[in-house]
């Protein structure tokens with residue numbers, strides 16, 4: 001599997017995935033490209049330090065042209081994992097990679113999903129509702145935010161005193177432990 005990671009920010013999930021598969025080439029997943037929608041994303045430096053090619057995309061080009069497909073083809077990409085990527089994926093990209101784009105969402109979908117529900121917003125909403133459980137959802141991507149078929153979910157108990165930041169930490173730990181496993185499970189599929 002030649003994997004492209006799409007990110008918007010810190011890229012801690014991307015880092016874990018890159019490190020895992022660089023350390024275990026026998027597992028059959030090669031991260032060949034990291035795509036960022038932000039030129040200042042720390043993930044770009046992180047990837048470059050690991051000798052992963054990077055690409056910065058601009059909104060209009062991503063949304064209104066199919067130029068990205070040529071880049072993905074040049075790198076031989078056959079699977080995409082969104083790892084903290086905040087733009088809606090356009091139809092041409094979904095259609096070019098049917099059931100071959102995964103997203104990780106930091107909550108138990110269908111709750112706490114949809115437009116505007118990302119990162120800290122999710123954890124603040126979970127806290128505001130007094131939830132005693134949150135978790136992660138790994139799902140295929142379609143043209144609507146957070147609505148593709150679920151591949152994997154894992155839950156974590158919350159302490160009533162947890163702050164949104166502590167909830168984020170618990171959830172991120174689950175993400176780091178599971179996203180690469182789920183990707184590995186899809187090799188050859």
Ligand code: GAR
Pocket residue numbers: 007009010011012013014083084085086104105106117118119122172175
């Ligand atoms: C992760 O928690 C991921 O689940 C979330 O952004 C964070 C990125 O962290 N994604 C979404 O909210 C998508 N709706 P990272 O950049 O450190 O991997």
